[in-house]
Amino acid sequence: MPIVCALVPAFKVEVARFTQPELRERPLVVVDRLERGHALAVDDAAYELGVRPGMTLVQASACAREAAIVVDEPARGLALWEEILDALDAASPLVEDAEPGIAFLEMRGIEGTPRVWLASVRGALNAVAAGALPFRLGLAAGKFVARAAASSRDGTIVRRGSERAFVAPLPLRVLDLEAYAIERLQLLGVRTLGELAALPHGPFVRRFGPAAARAHDRAGGIDPEPLVPRARALRVERSLFGEGTAEREEQVLFALRTLVARVADDVALAGKRCGYLRLTLECEDGTTHDVPTLLAQPTAQAATMFDLLRARLEGIVLAAPVSGLRLGAERLEEGGAERSLFAGSDPDPETVAVALARIEAALGPGSALRARVTSGHRRETRYAYEAFDARGLVRRAPHAGAAQTSASEGTLAYRVLAPREIGVRVERGRPVAVGGRKIVELAGPWRVDESWWAQALDEGALPYASDAYDVLLDDGTLWRIVTEAQRWYVRGAYD
Amino acid sequence: MPLTAATQPRRDAFAELRATLANAHAEAAPAAFTLAEEAVLRTGFPALDAALGGGVPRGIIATLEGPSGSGRSALAARLLAGATLGGGLGALIESPRGSEGCLYPPSLAAAGVNLERLLVVPAHDAVSAARAADVLLRAGAFGLVVIPAVSLPAVAWTRLAGLAHRSNAVLLALGTEASDELRYFASLRVRLRPRRVRWSGVSGLFCALAGAELEATVLKHKRASPGRSAELFCRVAAGA
Numbered sequence: 001m002p003i004v005c006a007l008v009p010a011f012k013v014e015v016a017r018f019t020q021p022e023l024r025e026r027p028l029v030v031v032d033r034l035e036r037g038h039a040l041a042v043d044d045a046a047y048e049l050g051v052r053p054g055m056t057l058v059q060a061s062a063c064a065r066e067a068a069i070v071v072d073e074p075a076r077g078l079a080l081w082e083e084i085l086d087a088l089d090a091a092s093p094l095v096e097d098a099e100p101g102i103a104f105l106e107m108r109g110i111e112g113t114p115r116v117w118l119a120s121v122r123g124a125l126n127a128v129a130a131g132a133l134p135f136r137l138g139l140a141a142g143k144f145v146a147r148a149a150a151s152s153r154d155g156t157i158v159r160r161g162s163e164r165a166f167v168a169p170l171p172l173r174v175l176d177l178e179a180y181a182i183e184r185l186q187l188l189g190v191r192t193l194g195e196l197a198a199l200p201h202g203p204f205v206r207r208f209g210p211a212a213a214r215a216h217d218r219a220g221g222i223d224p225e226p227l228v229p230r231a232r233a234l235r236v237e238r239s240l241f242g243e244g245t246a247e248r249e250e251q252v253l254f255a256l257r258t259l260v261a262r263v264a265d266d267v268a269l270a271g272k273r274c275g276y277l278r279l280t281l282e283c284e285d286g287t288t289h290d291v292p293t294l295l296a297q298p299t300a301q302a303a304t305m306f307d308l309l310r311a312r313l314e315g316i317v318l319a320a321p322v323s324g325l326r327l328g329a330e331r332l333e334e335g336g337a338e339r340s341l342f343a344g345s346d347p348d349p350e351t352v353a354v355a356l357a358r359i360e361a362a363l364g365p366g367s368a369l370r371a372r373v374t375s376g377h378r379r380e381t382r383y384a385y386e387a388f389d390a391r392g393l394v395r396r397a398p399h400a401g402a403a404q405t406s407a408s409e410g411t412l413a414y415r416v417l418a419p420r421e422i423g424v425r426v427e428r429g430r431p432v433a434v435g436g437r438k439i440v441e442l443a444g445p446w447r448v449d450e451s452w453w454a455q456a457l458d459e460g461a462l463p464y465a466s467d468a469y470d471v472l473l474d475d476g477t478l479w480r481i482v483t484e485a486q487r488w489y490v491r492g493a494y495d
Numbered sequence: 496m497p498l499t500a501a502t503q504p505r506r507d508a509f510a511e512l513r514a515t516l517a518n519a520h521a522e523a524a525p526a527a528f529t530l531a532e533e534a535v536l537r538t539g540f541p542a543l544d545a546a547l548g549g550g551v552p553r554g555i556i557a558t559l560e561g562p563s564g565s566g567r568s569a570l571a572a573r574l575l576a577g578a579t580l581g582g583g584l585g586a587l588i589e590s591p592r593g594s595e596g597c598l599y600p601p602s603l604a605a606a607g608v609n610l611e612r613l614l615v616v617p618a619h620d621a622v623s624a625a626r627a628a629d630v631l632l633r634a635g636a637f638g639l640v641v642i643p644a645v646s647l648p649a650v651a652w653t654r655l656a657g658l659a660h661r662s663n664a665v666l667l668a669l670g671t672e673a674s675d676e677l678r679y680f681a682s683l684r685v686r687l688r689p690r691r692v693r694w695s696g697v698s699g700l701f702c703a704l705a706g707a708e709l710e711a712t713v714l715k716h717k718r719a720s721p722g723r724s725a726e727l728f729c730r731v732a733a734g735a
Contacts, residue, residue, distance in 0.1 A: 347584050347636035355634035359616060362626045369615045371600035383600040388614050393584075410540065410729040411606040412707055413568035417596035430699070441694060443702040470704045476689045478564040478704070492596065494704065494731070495568035 001108040003227060004121050005138045005146035006088065011101025012041040014133050015077040016070045027051075027067040029060050036381060040072050080130040085230065087131060091117075091124040094229040096143075104143050106227045114139050114157045140166075142223030148174060163221025168194030175215045181208050193219040236266045236274070236332065241324035245284055252281075252313070252322050257306055259327045264302035267329050273298035274329035279309055283320040291316070296353035296390035298333050307354050315361035352390040378448055379416075379492070414480075415493045424481065424488040431488070434481065437473040444469035445483075470494075536639060536665055539573045539607075540727050543711050547683070548719030551667075554660045555717070556652070556680055558644060558668045561687035566709040567669045568598055569606070569729045570687065571641050574667060576607030578639035586614040586631045586640045588624050595643060595669075605732035621645035625655070628666060632658035644670025644677060652680040684715040690726070706730035 008014050012030045017023050027045035031037040037057045049064035057069065081100045088095045092105035107117045118137050125131030138149025140158035148167055149156035151174075158166045170193045172182045190196050196204075196219040205213045217223065240259050246252045256279075267274050275298040279291040291312050299305065309327075356368040370388040374381065425433040432439055445467035466484040468491070473479065478494035535550030544550050551557050551574065559567040578585040585608070591597045597617075604610055614637070618624040624645050631637045632655065640659075645668075659666045668677060673684065690710050696702040712724040 347582075351634055352584065352636050355630055355636060356614075358630045358634075359627055362630060363616065363618065363623055367616055367618075367627075369617070370613065371603070371610050371615055373601050373604050373610070379599070379601075385615065393612070409706075410566075410569050410573055410727060411602065411732045412566070412704075412729040413572050413602045413606065414599040415563075415568055415596040416591075416599050417594075418592050441692065441702075442698060443694060443696075443704055444700065472692050476562060476564050478692065478707070492599065493563050494707070495563055495566060 001106055001227075002114065002117065002139060002141065003143055003146045004092075004105045004107055004117060005140075005143065005150040006084075006103045006105065006121060006125070007136045007138070007147060007150040008101040008133050009136065009151070010041050010043055011081075011133075012072055012077060013043045014101075015073070015080060018080065018130070018133055019073070019076060020070070023068050023070065027064050028070060029064065029067050030070050030072050031057055031060070032072055034069070034071060037071075080133070083128050083130045084125065084133075087124045087128040088121065090127070091121045094227060096227045097230045098143075102147065104146065104227050106229070107139075118155060118157070142221075143225060143227065144218045144223035145221055164194075164197060165221075167219065167221050168192060168197070172196065175218060177208075177212065177215050181212065184208075197221075236263055236270065237326065237328040238262045238266065239324060239326040241282075245321035245323050247321040249313075252325075253310060255322075255325055256309060256313075256327075259325050260306045260309065261302045263327050263329050264300055264305060267332065268300040270332065272332035273300045274305075275331035275333060276329070277305060277309065278328040278330060279312075280326040280328075281318065281322050282324040282326070283318055284323045285320040287320065289316065289318065293357070296349040296393070298331070299350065304350050304354075308350075308357055311354050311357035311361055313361070314358060315364070347393055349390045349393045352393060356388060356390060379414075412494050415495055417490055417492055419489045419491055422481065422488050422490050424483075431469060431471065431481065434471065434473060434479070434488075434490075437475060437477075439471045440474050441472040442469055443471075536574055537577050538570060539577060540570075540725065542725035543570075543727060546711070546713055546723035546725045547685075547716065551665055551683060552718050553638070553665055554663045555682035556656050556659055556666045556668065556677070557683040557685070558670070558673045558677060558681045559685050559687060560644070560670060560673055560714075562671055562689075563595075564689050564692075564707070565687040566689065566707060566711075566727065566729055567687055568602075569709075570685075570711070570727075571667060571669055572598065572603050572606035572608060574639055574665070575603065575613060575641065576609075578637075578665075579609040579612040580607070582612075583638045584612050584614065584636055586616060586627075586637045588616045588618050588627045588631075588640065588642045590619055590624070590643060591617050592619060593643065602732065621647055625651050628655055629658065632662050632664055632666065635662040635664070637662075637664055639665045639667060641667045641669065644668040644673055646674050647676065649676045649679070652676050656680050678715075681715065682717040683713070686712045686714050688712075704731050 013028050016028060016030055027049060028043045029039050029046050029051055030041045031039055034057070039051060039053050039055045039060045041053060042051045046064050046067045049067065051060045051063045051067065060067070077100055085095060085097055085103060088103055088105060092107055092110060094106040096104040098104060105121060110117065118139060121137055125135055136150040136154040138146050138156045140146040140149050140163060141160050142163065145158050145163045145167060148170060149158050172185060172191060172193065185196065190199065196216065201216055204216050238259055240255055246255060275295050277293040277295065279293065281289040281291070283289070291309065293308055293312050295308065359368045368388045369385040371383055371385055374384050376382045422435050424431045430442065447467050449465040466482045468480060468482045471479050471481055479490050480492040482489050482491045535552055537544055537550040559570055561567050575585045575587065587598065589597045600610060603613065616627045618627050624642050625647055628640055628642050631640050655666055673681065678684065688710050690708040692707045693705040694702050695705040706729055709727045709729060710724055711727060713721045715721050
């Protein structure tokens with residue numbers, strides 16, 4: 001089946017350039033954050049200067065001093081990509097969203113020649129503002145070859161039967177093989193897909209595992225993986241206007257309940273469940289207030305939708321009476337997540353989602369978090385917080401059983417304290433007292449020193465260098481104290 | 496009622512009955528006072544679970560009291576591990592800018608907590624912490640909610656105790672000392688104190704904190720006998 005690949009190389013870089021056109025003239029590095037961030041994507045110029053994704057900001061700055069550093073805006077990128085996917089619907093009814101920056105369109109059954117197909121996809125992209133991103137199009141009989149065609153040159157068409165010859169000169173890194181497998185193959189003298197395809201299939205799979213079978217097929221231009229089309233962006237929307245104004249919360253909730261019931265009926269009639277609600281409150285003074293609500297599970301239940309919206313409204317204060325309501329149901333999907341027969345004791349994701357919405361309404365956005373462990377050479381970089389997602393709580397397979405921790409030993413917990421400066425008395429190079437309390441026992445120092453990047457740093461960026469100690473004070477407190485630039489700070493406590 | 500010839504035999508009978516019950520109580524096996532498996536949240540320390548009559552009972556407010564370094568956070572992490580295993584949810588309300596700071600996530604992971612099932616709520620004052628606890632207990636989806644032992648009026652603790660009971664969850668307050676109101680409404684109070692800190696190696700560069708020996712004493716227990724204590728050892732996890 002003919003498949004068109006629409007590809008934007010280095011999507012995050014191009015999104016940054018799209019929103020800030022003045023960055024076109026300089027090498028560009030996109031990072032996740034400015035404070036101790038890491039490079040997420042780099043353009044060709046920055047790549048030539050030695051910057052690689054995954055580098056720290058300090059390393060990237062050292063390699064390319066003239067590069068512009070931009071913080072990634074995932075929401076902006078996703079919004080642009082959604083706009084593009086909606087536009088591609090005009091070129092083909094079957095569009096697969098592989099990832100932001102890569103989409104596949106199936107052209108079987110559409111009248112025309114390959115050139116016409118490419119032209120229609122190009123036309124669909126030109127119709128939207130986001131289509132100004134530098135798209136490359138490629139056409140082939142499978143997704144892998146179509147992507148390779150788009151990557152090589154815009155407008156490349158790979159005729160049926162010539163897929164193997166087309167991918168033969170490509171390097172091994174275009175395959176999703178593990179790094180060690182690529183290294184082993186290169187040691188064996190295999191560097192291109194053509195050389196890999198020439199290897200016998202059976203012995204290759206036995207050597208590198210079942211996952212390598214797909215890689216070997218792709219090296220021969222064979223890609224049986226089907227296109228998985230995305231759900232069409234259908235919308236259901238209802239509004240309630242012209243029935244007076246609502247000055248009290250009960251009045252707004254009464255009208256909202258009516259509106260939610262109508263929208264839920266429309267969703268159910270369409271045989272769908274919705275995963276996203278957008279409520280708009282229009283006030284008498286002309287202002288509008290949007291309340292977007294992501295549902296933990298797609299649903300068509302009016303009660304669930306109403307509970308969530310009510311929880312979201314709890315923290316909102318309006319300056320004028322409400323004169324109208326509009327409610328849209330988006331991300332309509334067939335069916336929904338099936339609850340496992342053995343999930344009786346699991347927390348209900350909808351209940352949890354309502355609780356999360358109430359927490360955010362009471363304490364503000366960003367109050368419902370989940371921690372995750374990351375890799376880092378300093379304690380402060382070994383964890384991060386993200387929004388708690390109730391959607392991940394649904395489980396579809398029975399648990400092996402509730403395994404209780406039971407051991408005679410526990411694990412001493414570490415508490416991260418807000419850094420505060422302390423007075424430390426030092427004798428013969430060792431701290432002996434902290435704020436008037438004597439140090440009974442001490443371990444350390446352990447040094448972290450990033451100053452070897454100092455020569456390559458931009459002005460104003462200070463290298464990080466510190467000595468850390470674990471100290472036991474005479475009142476039984478166990479602290480981690482740190483000295484930086486001849487000042488002492490308490491960083492954490494063991495408890 | 497004045498002591499008469501008619502009432503004296505009755506009083507003697509009651510006194511004999513009380514003596515019989517007291518003897519039977521003293522002779523009864525510890526298992527008679529152990530709470531049912533599903534009614535408790537186990538700490539994972541066999542000695543402490545025995546002192547608590549099986550574990551921390553569900554549906555109550557409990558406190559872990561002690562100075563910094565007494566192991567309150569380590570014990571709370573073990574309870575969170577027990578709550579998040581097997582598909583349950585736990586919640587941790589903490590004040591990152593407060594004097595106690597926040598629990599280090601790799602420490603929680605090392606203690607066995609499933610971080611994907613642990614909700615972390617940063618609350619900057621006592622009212623925010625109480626509101627968050629109210630919402631989470633009302634949801635009924637969180638088996639354990641950990642909160643700093645903030646100072647709240649009695650009416651707030653009354654409400655939280657009722658919500659904990661209805662949702663069969665544990666509201667665990669951590670702090671140096673519980674307020675008078677919290678002491679009244681808590682059904683379980685455990686005091687921790689450090690006994691000895693262990694180090695590996697010679698003091699200085701080649702030394703490292705190995706762990707701490709702790710002592711936990713049950714100050715108050717409405718569903719089992721108080722006054723028992725247990726000795727615990729907590730080691731420092733590698734990399735945490």
